[in-house]
Amino acid sequence: MNKADIKRLEALQEKVIGKESRPREQDRLDVLTARFDQQEQGEQPCPFRTDIQHAT
Numbered sequence: 001m002n003k004a005d006i007k008r009l010e011a012l013q014e015k016v017i018g019k020e021s022r023p024r025e026q027d028r029l030d031v032l033t034a035r036f037d038q039q040e041q042g043e044q045p046c047p048f049r050t051d052i053q054h055a056t
Contacts, residue, residue, distance in 0.1 A: 001032075001039055009036060 001009075009032040012025060021029070 001035055005032060005035070008032060 009029070012021070012029040012032065015021060015025065016029060
């Protein structure tokens with residue numbers, strides 16, 4: 001996942017917390033979450049990237 005996708009995932013997660021999301025936003029969140037989960041299973045975090053939350 002690129003930086004833009006990760007930032008969009010974080011923004012959607014924050015928006016969904018405590019609020020109802022639109023169907024399109026929920027669909028996008030589901031897609032990004034699935035991609036992120038797949039990436040987390042196949043890659044190790046970069047020990048040198050401490051500036052972002054999900055460094056790979």
